[in-house]
Amino acid sequence: MAVLAPADPGDAASAALDELSLNFTYGAPGAGNGSLSGDWYRRNQIHLFGVLLAILGNLVISISLNIQKYSHLQLAQQEQPRPYFKSVLWWGGVLLMAVGETGNFAAYGFAPITLIAPLGCVSVTASAFPIEHFLKDNEVRMSTTLAFAGTYLLVNFAPNITQAISARTVQYYLVGWQFLIYVILEILIFCILLYFYKRKGMKHMVILLTLVAILASLTVISVKAVSGMITFSMMDKMQLTYPIFYIMFIIMIASCVFQVKFLNQATKLYNTTTVVPVNHIFFTISAIIAGIIFYQEFLGAAFLTVFIYLFGCFLSFLGVFLVTRNREKEHLQQSYIDFGNIPGKIIYSL
Numbered sequence: 001m002a003v004l005a006p007a008d009p010g011d012a013a014s015a016a017l018d019e020l021s022l023n024f025t026y027g028a029p030g031a032g033n034g035s036l037s038g039d040w041y042r043r044n045q046i047h048l049f050g051v052l053l054a055i056l057g058n059l060v061i062s063i064s065l066n067i068q069k070y071s072h073l074q075l076a077q078q079e080q081p082r083p084y085f086k087s088v089l090w091w092g093g094v095l096l097m098a099v100g101e102t103g104n105f106a107a108y109g110f111a112p113i114t115l116i117a118p119l120g121c122v123s124v125t126a127s128a129f130p131i132e133h134f135l136k137d138n139e140v141r142m143s144t145t146l147a148f149a150g151t152y153l154l155v156n157f158a159p160n161i162t163q164a165i166s167a168r169t170v171q172y173y174l175v176g177w178q179f180l181i182y183v184i185l186e187i188l189i190f191c192i193l194l195y196f197y198k199r200k201g202m203k204h205m206v207i208l209l210t211l212v213a214i215l216a217s218l219t220v221i222s223v224k225a226v227s228g229m230i231t232f233s234m235m236d237k238m239q240l241t242y243p244i245f246y247i248m249f250i251i252m253i254a255s256c257v258f259q260v261k262f263l264n265q266a267t268k269l270y271n272t273t274t275v276v277p278v279n280h281i282f283f284t285i286s287a288i289i290a291g292i293i294f295y296q297e298f299l300g301a302a303f304l305t306v307f308i309y310l311f312g313c314f315l316s317f318l319g320v321f322l323v324t325r326n327r328e329k330e331h332l333q334q335s336y337i338d339f340g341n342i343p344g345k346i347i348y349s350l
Contacts, residue, residue: 050111051119051155057103058123064096065123109165109227113220113291114298114309115158118284121147121316124276125323140323147319153312157305159297165228167242173294174244182293190214205278208266213282215255215262217290222252224295277321284313 071089075081085091100123107116125147163169173179193211196202225248229239239245266275291297298306 047111047115047158047160048155050107050109050116053103053110054107054116054119055122057100057107058119060096060100060103062123064093064100067093067096105223105227106231107227108220108224109231112159112161112163112297113224113295114288115154117220117287117291118154118313118316119151120280120284121151121320124280124320143319143322145319147316147323150312150315150317150319153308154316157309157312159301161297161299163228163295164232164236165225166232166237167229167239167244170225170229170248171244173296176294178296179294182290186214186217203265203269205266205270205275208262208269209275209279209282211262212259212266212279213286215259216283217286218251219255219259220287221290221294222248222255224291226252273324277317277324280320281317284317288313 068090071087071093074089075087104116125144190211193207193214197207197211226245229242229245229248233239263275263279266279
């Protein structure tokens with residue numbers, strides 16, 4: 001049976017540090033981080049594979065959202081609309097979304113959080129407008145170009161690290177003092193915001209989306225841990241027998257469920273053209289901070305690299321904000337979501 005750590009505590013710490021030194025590299029002699037040389041691409045092939053998975057996953061998600069939206073509009077035009085969950089087209093959109101989210105999940109096993117998380121702007125910008133709007137509207141083209149220019153800078157200047165995520169690595173990071181301080185601060189902020197939300201009835205969008213962002217930081221940490229350990233198991237040694245894998249899996253599921261709850265509340269109270277860009281910005285910032293603190297993804301990075309990376313984030317944020325701000329509002333005569341008659345449920349109209 002495999003054991004997680006040697007018997008002696010000193011040996012355990014030493015073994016963990018040795019493993020980290022082998023699995024954690026930043027740059028290489030003679031080639032700077034963010035270089036566009038052939039050496040850079042050869043060193044980062046596995047990262048580029050993760051980027052490709054994330055971009056394709058986000059594009060599939062944007063297609064699935066448009067398919068679901070189209071199915072809702074079709075149902076709304078019927079004289080007697082059916083419940084949306086009885087539509088084959090809607091379920092096709094759900095299936096595509098599952099495929100896209102699987103691609104995003106797998107991407108975290110091949111590339112750093114600070115590289116994958118900001119790529120969510122691809123889904124936001126791709127789903128914001130049909131292609132004919134892109135071809136006709138100069139402002140849409142400009143905002144989309146800004147978003148993708150930011151994405152290009154993110155891909156080229158994200159942390160150039162190669163990190164094999166094993167159970168021992170996750171456990172080592174989990175008890176690090178940086179992460180413990182970070183978690184304590186997050187719990188305090190979360191409890192304070194939850195108090196104002198529940199007890200004081202304060203449902204401001206910033207409060208709701210900050211709660212989502214705090215949970216998102218735990219989600220990306222656990223998603224990368226679970227995906228990384230699955231990848232490590234496929235390429236090297238089995239990691240799924242360690243308890244830490246299932247602990248991170250539970251954290252991933254629980255944080256996702258509560259994220260959806262607060263995000264749904266925000267979309268009910270506020271316009272989606274406002275919620276979408278703010279949520280993307282909050283989520284990305286939270287994910288980047290989590291990657292820096294938990295996985296130490298900017299360890300040893302040059303100042304210019306960090307600056308260009310942050311500038312890329314700014315461009316993608318600006319592009320997403322402009323795209324969603326100028327998105328045409330659809331006015332429907334009635335709600336296009338029909339939940340139908342659910343046995344045992346009574347719906348009250350206020």
